[in-house]
Amino acid sequence: xxxxxxxxxxxxxxxxxxxxxxxxxxxxxxxxxxxxxxxxxxxxxxxxxxxxxxxxxxxxxxxxxxxxxxxxxxxxxxxxxxxxxxxxxxxxxxxxxxxxxxxxxxxxxxxxxxxxxxxxxxxxxxxxxxxxxxxxxxxxxxxxxxxxxxxxxxxxxxxxxxxxxxxxxxxxxxxxxxxxxxxxxxxxxxxxxxxxxxxxxxxxxxxxxxxxxxxxxxxxxxxxxxxxxxxxxxxxxxxxxxxxxxxxxxxxxxx
Amino acid sequence: xxxxxxxxxxxxxxxxxxxxxxxxxxxxxxxxxxxxxxxxxxxxxxxxxxxxxxxxxxxxxxxxxxxxxxxxxxxxxxxxxxxxxxxxxxxxxxxxxxxxxxxxxxxxxxxxxxxxxxxxxxxxxxxxxxxxxxxxxxxxxxxxxxxxxxxxxxxxxxxxxxxxxxxxxxxxxxxxxxxxxxxxxxxxxxxxxxxxxxxxxxxxxxxxxxxxxxxxxxxxxxxxxxxxxxxxxxxxxxxxxxxxxxxxxxxxxxxxxxxxxxxxxxxxxxxxxxxxxxxxxxxxxxxxxxxxxxxxxxxxxxxxxxxxxxxxxxxxxxxxxxxxxxxxxxxxxxxxxxxxxxxxxxxxxxxxxxxxxxxxxxxxxxxxxxxxxxxxxxxxxxxxxxxxxxxxxxxxxxxxxxxxxx
Numbered sequence: 003x004x005x006x007x008x009x010x011x012x013x014x015x016x017x018x019x020x021x022x023x024x025x026x027x028x029x030x031x032x033x034x035x036x037x038x039x040x041x042x043x044x045x046x047x048x049x050x051x052x053x054x055x056x057x058x059x060x061x062x063x064x065x066x067x068x069x070x071x072x073x074x075x076x077x078x079x080x081x082x083x084x085x086x087x088x089x090x091x092x093x094x095x096x097x098x099x100x101x102x103x104x105x106x107x108x109x110x111x112x113x114x115x116x117x118x119x120x121x122x123x124x125x126x127x128x129x130x131x132x133x134x135x136x137x138x139x140x141x142x143x144x145x146x147x148x149x150x151x152x153x154x155x156x157x158x159x160x161x162x163x164x165x166x167x168x169x170x171x172x173x174x175x176x177x178x179x180x181x182x183x184x185x186x187x188x189x190x191x192x193x194x195x196x197x198x199x200x201x202x203x204x205x206x207x208x209x210x211x212x213x214x215x216x217x218x219x220x221x222x223x224x225x226x227x228x229x230x231x232x233x234x235x236x237x238x239x240x241x242x243x244x245x246x247x248x249x250x251x252x253x254x255x256x257x
Numbered sequence: 258x259x260x261x262x263x264x265x266x267x268x269x270x271x272x273x274x275x276x277x278x279x280x281x282x283x284x285x286x287x288x289x290x291x292x293x294x295x296x297x298x299x300x301x302x303x304x305x306x307x308x309x310x311x312x313x314x315x316x317x318x319x320x321x322x323x324x325x326x327x328x329x330x331x332x333x334x335x336x337x338x339x340x341x342x343x344x345x346x347x348x349x350x351x352x353x354x355x356x357x358x359x360x361x362x363x364x365x366x367x368x369x370x371x372x373x374x375x376x377x378x379x380x381x382x383x384x385x386x387x388x389x390x391x392x393x394x395x396x397x398x399x400x401x402x403x404x405x406x407x408x409x410x411x412x413x414x415x416x417x418x419x420x421x422x423x424x425x426x427x428x429x430x431x432x433x434x435x436x437x438x439x440x441x442x443x444x445x446x447x448x449x450x451x452x453x454x455x456x457x458x459x460x461x462x463x464x465x466x467x468x469x470x471x472x473x474x475x476x477x478x479x480x481x482x483x484x485x486x487x488x489x490x491x492x493x494x495x496x497x498x499x500x501x502x503x504x505x506x507x508x509x510x511x512x513x514x515x516x517x518x519x520x521x522x523x524x525x526x527x528x529x530x531x532x533x534x535x536x537x538x539x540x541x542x543x544x545x546x547x548x549x550x551x552x553x554x555x556x557x558x559x560x561x562x563x564x565x566x567x568x569x570x571x572x573x574x575x576x577x578x579x580x581x582x583x584x585x586x587x588x589x590x591x592x593x594x595x596x597x598x599x600x601x602x603x604x605x606x607x608x609x610x611x612x613x614x615x616x617x618x619x620x621x622x623x624x625x626x627x628x629x630x631x632x633x634x635x636x637x638x639x640x641x642x643x644x645x646x647x648x649x650x651x652x653x654x655x656x657x658x659x660x661x662x663x
Contacts, residue, residue, distance in 0.1 A: 052615050074618040084619050090612040093575075094634030103630070104620045133634075150620060 003028045003158055003196045004049070009060035011041075011048045018044040020221045021060070026158070029193030031184050033207060033229055034200045036218030037241050042200045043087060045218070046160045049198075050084050051077050064158070083156030085147040087163045087200075091135040097146050098130035104153040116153075123149050123179065124172075140167025148176055151183060159183055161199045165206035177209025186211060207233065217245055224248070260358065263367055267377035270368035277556075278498025278527045281469050283375050286410030286441040292331040298324055301333075305405065305434055312430025313461040313654045314401045320646065321428075323386075325400040329409045330381035341392030341423075343385065344400075347414050350385035357385070360416055364447040364475035364504070372471040376412045376445045383413030383444070388423035388454070395644050397426040397459075404442065404468075405434040415446040419454035419482075426647055427456065428654075431470075432463040439467035439495070446474040450482035452507065457643055459487040459651050461658065464494040466522060472499040480507035480536070485643070486514045487651060491658035493522035500558065502531040505539035505568075515638050516545040517655070520553035520583070529558025529588070534568035534598070541570040546636050549576065549583035559589040561600050568598040576606035577635050633659060 004026040011019040018041045026032050036042050048055040049062060051074045061070045069077055098112030101119060109115075112130050120130055123145045135143060144164055151159055164180060165173050185193035201207065207229065215232040216223045219241065225232070225248030235244040258266075274280050295301055298316040301309065309316055318324050322339035325332070325346075332346040343350070351357055367377050384400045404411055419425045431442060442464075450456050456476075464470060476484050484503055503512035514530035532541030543559040561570035576585040589602035609631050617627035636659065643651060 050619055052619075053611075073624070074615060075621055075623050078619060078621040086616070086619070090610060090616050092613050092616070092631060092634055094637035095630060099630075099634075100620060103617065103622060106621055154620065 003030075003065060005063040006049070007061050007063070009048065009062065010058040011044060012056045012058050013044060013054055017058070018221055019048065022222055024216070024223060026196050026198060028196055029185065029190060030213045031186065031197045031199065031210060033212040033215045034198060034218060035215060035232065035236055035241070040218045041221040042218055043162055046084065046162055046198065046200065049160065050074055050082060078154075078156070081157035083151045083154045083159045085144070085151050085159070085161040085164050087166070089135050089143060089147060091133065093133050093136065095134050096131055097125075097134045097149070100134050100150050101130070101153045104150045119153055120149055122152070124175065125149055141169055141172050144168050144176060145172065148179055152179060155183070157195050159195070159197045161197065163200050163202060165201055165203055173206055174209060177206045180206070181210045184210070217241060217248070219245055258362070263362060263377060266368045267374040270374035271371055271378070273368065273371050273374065275370040275372060275471070275498065277500065278471070279496060279525070281441065281471065281496070283371065283410065283441065285408070287408055288379075288381060289329050289406045289409045292328045292333050295326070295334045298326060298334055301326065305403065308403070308432045308434060308463065309401060309430070311657070312401055312432035312463040313428050313459070314399050314430045320396060321399045322394050322396040323398045325384045325398075327382055327384070327402050327411075327413065329404055329406050329411060332382050339394055339396065341389040342394050342398065343387040344398055345385055347383040347385045347416055350416065357416065360418065360447060360449060361414075362447075364449070364477050365445055365473050369473065372443045373445055373473045376414050376443050376473070379412055380414050381412045383415040385416045386425065386427060387418040388420060388425040390420040391422045393424040395424065395426065397428045397647050397650070399428045399430075401430045401432065402442065402444065403432050403434070404437055404440045406440075407437050408439060409437070410441040410443070412443045413445070415444065417446065417456065417458075418449045419451060419456045421451045422453040423451070424455045425457075426644065427458045428650070429458065430461045430463060433465050433468055435465070437465065437467065440469075442468065442470045444472045444474075446472065448474070448476035448484065450476065450478040450484050450510075452479045453481045454479075455483040457485040457487070457647070459643070459647070460489070461654055462488070462490040462492070462494070462497075464490070464492050464497070466493045466495060468494050470494060470497040470499075472501070474499065474501035476501070476503040476512065478503060478505050478507060478510035478512060481509050482507055483511045484513070486530070488514070488516045489655060489658055490517070490526070491519040493524045494526065495523075496525045498527040500529045500531055502533065503541060504533045505536050505541060507536040508538055510536045510539040512541045514543045517636050517638060518545070518547045518555060518557070519636070519659075520547065520549045520555045521551045522553065523551070524553040524555075526554070527556040527558070529560060531560040531562070532570055533562045533564065534570055535564050537565050538567045539565055540568070543572045544638055545574045546638060547574075547576045547585055548579060548632065548636065549585045550579035551583060552580070553583045555584070556586040556588065559602065561591050563591075563593045563598040563600050564595070566595065566597045570600045572602035572604075574602070574604040575635070577632070578606060578608055
């Protein structure tokens with residue numbers, strides 16, 4: 003589904019990602035760990051093709067097409083979607099409007115179709131009529147983002163910290179919807195969608211069974227492995243130690 | 258004040274320049290020939306029908322309680338379909354009601370500047386609208402001041418009265434034919450909102466590049482009265498200066514001004530709204546959204562003067578810049594003369610944020626579609642206080658105006 007090769011990305015002249023390689027197959031969900039500032043969000047933004055994230059080297063291939071130079075909306079049309087960590091406020095544009103836009107509908111009304119989707123995330127009609135992200139609480143932002151992705155129903159979805167600032171009750175709700183969005187409720191051979199999730203707490207991973215986990219350090223994927231193992235390792239030893247252990251075990255494996 | 262005194266005062270103010278806006282030579286404009294009356298709005302020449310629509314006027318008169326059309330300096334159509342509603346030219350109303358002179362120049366001083374004085378000295382009609390006490394005329398009245406001849410000076414005096422506990426909704430459009438290269442519109446509008454009454458006034462200005470425009474409007478609101486103004490200008494204009502003022506004289510009187518301006522070409526606008534809170538517990542809200550592009554120059558003003566106990570006023574001015582050669586001045590002002598009141602303002606001028614465009618692109622829109630959604634959103638002020646049908650209608654008029662510029 004997604005193939006990233008030797009990707010080097012600069013933001014405002016500063017190199018953030020260096021020679022990064024990552025493959026995500028159809029039906030897979032990967033989770034991305036790493037300390038603040040290691041480049042996790044940059045990776046997601048670069049995959050989405052936002053203009054401030056300049057690809058200096060390497061390539062991004064999506065569904066077999068090299069999309070490295072494609073504008074964001076072209077990538078979205080081909081089936082990418084993103085749940086932002088800090089989405090901007092847009093005055094006068096309602097959350098309901100965003101849902102219509104995400105569905106690719108020209109419809110201006112917030113109709114039953116939108117209301118039914120919103121119900122699944124415990125979002126009320128009143129809330130759909132609010133200007134998007136304006137005065138939303140942390141948890142509201144996340145639910146609004148997931149709602150927009152649900153409307154968009156992308157083949158490949160990226161989630162930038164979908165669980166930060168969300169209360170326990172809503173973590174379960176969000177977790178289950180994300181899980182469904184990525185075909186987790188289907189048998190592995192039937193899964194057509196894929197995803198990449200950034201999370202710090204890992205609490206949402208209880209509801210989404212990921213296939214693979216990666217630890218990012220200083221703009222590269224420093225180690226990869228089974229999600230449970232990696233999580234346990236990070237919890238017990240911290241990021242750097244975890245990477246160290248990974249590298250050591252690889253060396254052992256090589257011998 | 259007797260009629261003689263009024264004329265004397267106006268005479269003395271004949272050369273008095275306005276406090277704001279560039280000076281206009283009124284003498285450059287003429288009265289022009291009379292136009293024949295129409296049997297229906299549908300009889301208005303085909304070439305002008307689109308301009309009527311663009312000014313929010315419904316030629317079929319469907320869902321309207323009354324219609325008024327003034328072409329240049331002639332009243333060509335006036336009809337009422339609703340009991341308890343009066344609608345006619347101010348000239349006819351003066352003949353019909355002796356008491357009407359008590360309302361002339363009570364809200365707007367005749368000698369405030371030469372434009373007001375000119376309307377007194379060389380008036381060419383205008384409309385009179387009145388709802389009788391207790392009558393709730395929920396279906397809107399429509400009125401249109403239309404200019405079809407070059408070099409015309411249209412000088413109208415409008416009087417609008419909502420008697421006690423009555424309700425009046427007005428859609429008014431000012432429009433100009435494409436054939437007109439230059440013309441002048443001077444419009445004095447005096448509104449009287451009696452105890453417990455309500456007036457909503459939705460005005461679309463559909464001017465063109467050669468128009469010079471000087472409205473002079475004021476509103477007097479009594480106890481528990483409500484006045485809501487929605488103003489929309491999306492077409493270019495040579496020069497427009499106005500500063501409508503609401504005097505909330507009664508207890509709990511309320512005034513709301515919402516202004517939406519899309520200024521392009523070489524448009525010059527100096528537009529503000531003012532509220533004077535004189536009644537205990539009176540309130541005002543002044544909201545403006547200004548977009549400036551090309552070489553447009555816009556001064557957006559807001560002014561609240563708090564003089565009464567528990568008065569509350571808020572100003573919200575927002576500007577959006579789409580060009581490096583345009584200019585916006587945002588000038589909110591507050592004046593308080595006692596301690597037990599609450600006045601506030603917020604003003605912001607900015608650009609279409611890259612981050613917002615990218616967010617919308619991440620939901621599948623192209624860059625230009627995203628920009629259009631943001632601009633539409635910026636101008637989208639929730640209009641409150643209108644009956645549902647009128648709110649829908651206003652939204653439709655707004656969308657229509659916006660489509661022309663986007």
